[in-house]
Amino acid sequence: MNRTTQSLIAAVAALAAVTGFAVASAPDGSGDDGAKAAARLPVERSSLLCPVPSASDLAETSYTAFTPKGGTSAASGKAELRPATRALKVTPEGSAREEKKDDKPFLTSKAPGKPVTGEESGGESPALLGTADGKLAPGWTVQQTTKYAVGSGRGLQGANCTAPDTDFWFPGASTAEDRSDYVHLTNPDDTAAVVDVELYGKDGALKTEVGEAIQVQPHSSVPVLLSTLSPKEQTNLTMHVTARSGRVAAAVQSSDDKLGGDWLPASADPASRLVLPGIPKDATSVRLVAFAPGAEDADLKVQLAAPSGSISPAGHANLHVKSGMTTAVDLGDVTKGEAGSLILTPTEDATPVVAALRVTRGKGADQETAFIPATNAIGTRATVADNRAKGSTLSLVAPGKTGKVRVTASDGSEGGSSTSKTYTVKGGTTLGIKAPVPAGLKGTYALTVEPASGGSGEGVYASRMLEDPEDGVPMFTVQTLSDDRGMVSVPEAEQDLKVLQK
Numbered sequence: 001m002n003r004t005t006q007s008l009i010a011a012v013a014a015l016a017a018v019t020g021f022a023v024a025s026a027p028d029g030s031g032d033d034g035a036k037a038a039a040r041l042p043v044e045r046s047s048l049l050c051p052v053p054s055a056s057d058l059a060e061t062s063y064t065a066f067t068p069k070g071g072t073s074a075a076s077g078k079a080e081l082r083p084a085t086r087a088l089k090v091t092p093e094g095s096a097r098e099e100k101k102d103d104k105p106f107l108t109s110k111a112p113g114k115p116v117t118g119e120e121s122g123g124e125s126p127a128l129l130g131t132a133d134g135k136l137a138p139g140w141t142v143q144q145t146t147k148y149a150v151g152s153g154r155g156l157q158g159a160n161c162t163a164p165d166t167d168f169w170f171p172g173a174s175t176a177e178d179r180s181d182y183v184h185l186t187n188p189d190d191t192a193a194v195v196d197v198e199l200y201g202k203d204g205a206l207k208t209e210v211g212e213a214i215q216v217q218p219h220s221s222v223p224v225l226l227s228t229l230s231p232k233e234q235t236n237l238t239m240h241v242t243a244r245s246g247r248v249a250a251a252v253q254s255s256d257d258k259l260g261g262d263w264l265p266a267s268a269d270p271a272s273r274l275v276l277p278g279i280p281k282d283a284t285s286v287r288l289v290a291f292a293p294g295a296e297d298a299d300l301k302v303q304l305a306a307p308s309g310s311i312s313p314a315g316h317a318n319l320h321v322k323s324g325m326t327t328a329v330d331l332g333d334v335t336k337g338e339a340g341s342l343i344l345t346p347t348e349d350a351t352p353v354v355a356a357l358r359v360t361r362g363k364g365a366d367q368e369t370a371f372i373p374a375t376n377a378i379g380t381r382a383t384v385a386d387n388r389a390k391g392s393t394l395s396l397v398a399p400g401k402t403g404k405v406r407v408t409a410s411d412g413s414e415g416g417s418s419t420s421k422t423y424t425v426k427g428g429t430t431l432g433i434k435a436p437v438p439a440g441l442k443g444t445y446a447l448t449v450e451p452a453s454g455g456s457g458e459g460v461y462a463s464r465m466l467e468d469p470e471d472g473v474p475m476f477t478v479q480t481l482s483d484d485r486g487m488v489s490v491p492e493a494e495q496d497l498k499v500l501q502k
Contacts, residue, residue, distance in 0.1 A: 077134020138486030153255025158477030193246025278395030278463030339432025379483025404455025
């Protein structure tokens with residue numbers, strides 16, 4: 001093996017371990033099928049972005065960061081949340097110049113297995129950029145939770161901080177009169193990003209030039225009010241965010257004058273089979289919003305995975321989604337007092353779709369809403385942070401075969417020791433459980449879900465509902481759990497060499 005080939009193989013392996021990109025080799029056609037399985041290695045660096053939480057002086061925001069134990073053998077590492085944006089200062093001449101970004105860490109993690117927390121009050125909180133390396137990188141998770149006591153969007157608004165990317169789908173957005181939906185575009189990099197925002201309603205694309213070529217300057221965050229992109233009010237929209245150049249983190253904050261609000265996370269990538277886990281058992285109203293981005297219409301079978309099995313919601317067994325048009329259907333109190341999850345599968349041809357649920361709890365003036373997007377399975381491991389002694393409910397659904405998972409409650413942020421429990425989720429059902437709590441808990445903790453030893457839990461889907469009621473309002477938020485991408489596939493040197501020598 002020559003020195004150049006050795007160096008190139010090392011570079012490929014290092015890139016995969018740092019970025020999380022999976023690397024695959026082509027067959028060599030030699031009779032040897034190539035065939036050694038790629039090694040699974042922990043990532044060496046992770047990055048996440050948390051959107052600007054609120055402009056309200058009455059809002060209180062908490063951040064919880066956590067890395068599960070056992071992700072890597074690295075001896076050292078650190079994880080920090082810092083302001084992601086630079087401030088603009090107006091000079092006496094009236095021009096604006098960029099100030100140096102504040103590099104003081106807002107929050108610092110030092111060891112896996114124990115959450116760290118931080119809090120912000122009022123409307124001064126910036127977007128935050130988080131980076132983790134070494135032993136703190138694999139599975140690093142950050143939760144942002146804001147509580148609004150009064151006003152439009154009052155309630156509990158939670159968001160998983162996400163990695164920057166170039167493509168996002170948001171079914172469930174709105175430009176209705178009683179809604180204020182903002183998409184926050186945050187650029188963590190040293191070069192500008194150019195972003196397009198497209199809206200699709202019940203009749204197709206909404207014409208707008210304002211959403212084209214939005215400039216997001218380096219280390220800045222741009223909030224865009226969706227109702228300014230189109231003069232036409234529509235209750236149910238699908239938004240597509242794409243970066244022509246650069247990359248951004250995109251998140252939608254939805255506020256309703258009467259029904260509270262929450263963050264609307266991006267849906268999983270378009271797929272012909274979707275799972276939307278964790279509809280609360282006491283949901284008073286559930287709305288499904290779906291969109292087919294391709295050239296073909298989609299015909300879907302709609303099933304509710306309940307504790308005893310899967311059923312078709314009355315009157316909504318099938319859903320036809322026209323290509324390029326947003327379809328919405330109100331399912332009412334579909335769970336009927338039991339935990340449930342929605343499963344969408346093709347009735348004929350497999351046509352990719354995106355989807356999300358808007359879920360309402362409470363009645364009359366005491367209603368609150370949250371969103372559940374289609375998500376990916378837990379895979380190797382999935383984690384959600386910011387759980388409390390009371391108010392955390394975990395939903396586990398196995399849309400296919402029966403799965404067995406282990407749920408670990410971490411040490412508490414201020415005290416308390418970790419505990420684990422194993423659960424079996426029967427195929428086609430949803431298991432709703434009160435989340436296990438660390439012994440002697442003080443502060444908050446994290447929940448990690450992974451396949452149990454000897455079980456088959458990779459195909460299980462999960463979500464966590466966090467509730468914090470106040471003055472009769474059932475304030476809550478729902479976060480889905482999907483594979484944390486803490487491990488990546490790196491090709492073995494022998495297999496890679498055959499490809500490089502051809």
